Amino acid sequence: MRTIAMIRRILTELLRDKRTLALMFAAPLLILTLLYFLFQGAGNTSADLAVQSVDDDLVSAMQVDGLHIHKIPERQTTDQSSNYTERIIRDNDYAGFLCQNDGSxxxxxxxxxxxQSGLILESLKAAQAELSGKAASATIASQAAALTQLESTVAALTSRLQTLSGGRTGTSTGLPQASIDAKGGEPTNRPSMATTPSSVTVDYLYGSKHSTFFDTLVPIMMGFVIFFFVFLISGISLLHERATGTLARLLATPIRRHEIVNGYPIGYGIVAIVQTAVVVGYTIVVFKTQILGNVWNVLLLNLMIAGTALTLGLLVSAFAATEFQMMQFIPIVVIPQIFFSGIIPVASMPGWLRTIAHVTPLYWGSRAMSDVVEKGANLAQIAPNLGVLLTFILVFLGLNILAMRKYRRI
Structure with missing residues (x-):
């Protein structure tokens, strides 16, 4: 009976907590629906490839769904350094650059x-195999035609010899001389086939042929880990101070709302700075992550992501009554952002999902992080993303000041 009473009490409390009920049933449905639309176009990989001085037959054979080939005019400079190729890729955001020189x-x-790298490599291998097959077929057909012609010539010679052996005379064999090469009977009208370049040298601006999918996700996961834990810790900490009465005692003092709102981010921000340095250092040292850009830009971006998570966590905690309710906001506020951070290409999403992605902080933070780590973007190039993150921080700070009104007793 006591167990039944406990069960009845738990169910009664859950039924009274409308917010918990809504999150328990609505959040899973929201995530499942979001995943359904996200993965509708997740397999549609597209890549832009620049080609220069490459045989037209090979370029045509490389045309596959998702691969957009851009022909680059031959360079007018004698500079043979890799800076030219890197500049072409970086300036146009190409996934690769293919050039041909002396048959290689x-x-x-x-x-x-x-x-994208896999799509380019597979299309190149398939194109080479297709052209090699066509060349082999043409060679076989040419040899078959030559053999047929040679058989005809042999048959004509045999017939002439039989005629001569039968007592008939003649000074000319009447053989079709145009069909016999002067060097010994090979036909002169054999078609020629252009050789397909078979030697391919592959270089990488970021990573190597041994890179894994995790190497691509490192910049994204670095920002997400910082965002998630700063959001969770800051929100629960403020909620704990409300539950224990600390916040109420602060509000009873002459301190102003904006001073409290500014004090919390600065205090927790110091901890976030240390956490950011630890995460970035661990990623570089343990995972051997290659960073093409400036490591200080990586730290700056992670600090801005942490600031956004900090102010958002403080804001969301204003709408939670318990730590359990704060945890329930994670499927609504945090989990959708990881899908928009670049794990699934945003370009492959439906238009309305791309619009939602642009209003999430992690989209701007992870995008800039990937540009710095994988493309070597400088501070000027990531400045727009930093500006968007700063706007999120200021907006969340303003909303925090408004949310504090409900806790000041007038």
Missing amino acids: LHLTLAGADEA
Whole structure:
């Protein structure tokens, strides 16, 4: 009976907590619906490839769904350094650059997206195999035609010899001389086939051929880990101070709301700075992550992501009554952002999902992080993303000041 009473009490409390009920049933449905639309176009990988001085037959054979080929005019400079190729890729955001020189191919991959690199490599291998097969078929057909012609010539010679052996005379064999080469009977009208370049050298601007999908996700996961834990710790800490009465005692003093709102981010921000340095250092030292850009830009971006998570966590905690309710906001506020951070290409999403992605902080933070780590973007190039993150911080701070009104007793 006591067990039944406990069960009845728990169910009664849950039924009274409308917010918990709504999150328990609505949040899973929201995540499942979001995943359904996200993965509708997740397999549609697209890549842009620049080609220069490459045989037209090979370029045509490389045309596959999702691969957009851009022909680059031959360079007018004698500079043979890799800076030219890197500049072409960076300035146009290409996934690779393919050039041909003296019958050999040189492919340079950006390496920022394993799926795009794989698409280019597979299309190049398939094109080479297709052209090699066509060349082999043409060679076989040419040899078959030559053999047929040779058989006809032999048959004509045999017939002439039989005629001569039968007592007939003649000074000319009447053989079709145009069909016999002067060097010994090979036909002169054999078709020629252009050789397909088979030697391919592959270089990577970021990573190598041994890179894994995790190497592509490192910049994204670095920002997400910082965002998630700063959001959770800051929100629960403020909620704990409300539950224990500390916040109420602060509000009873002459301190102003904006001073409290500014004090919390600065205090927790110091901890976030240390956490950011630890996460970035661990990623570089343990995972051997290659950073093409400036490591200080990586730290700056992570600090801005942490600031956004901090102010958002403080804001969300104003709408939670318990730590359990704070945890329930994670499926609504945090989990959708990881899908918009670049794990699934935003370009492959439906239009309305791309619009939602642009209003999430992690989209701007992870995008800039990937540009710095994988493409070597400088401070000026990531400045727009930093500006968007700063706007999120200021907006969340303003909303925090408004949310504090409900806790000041007038």
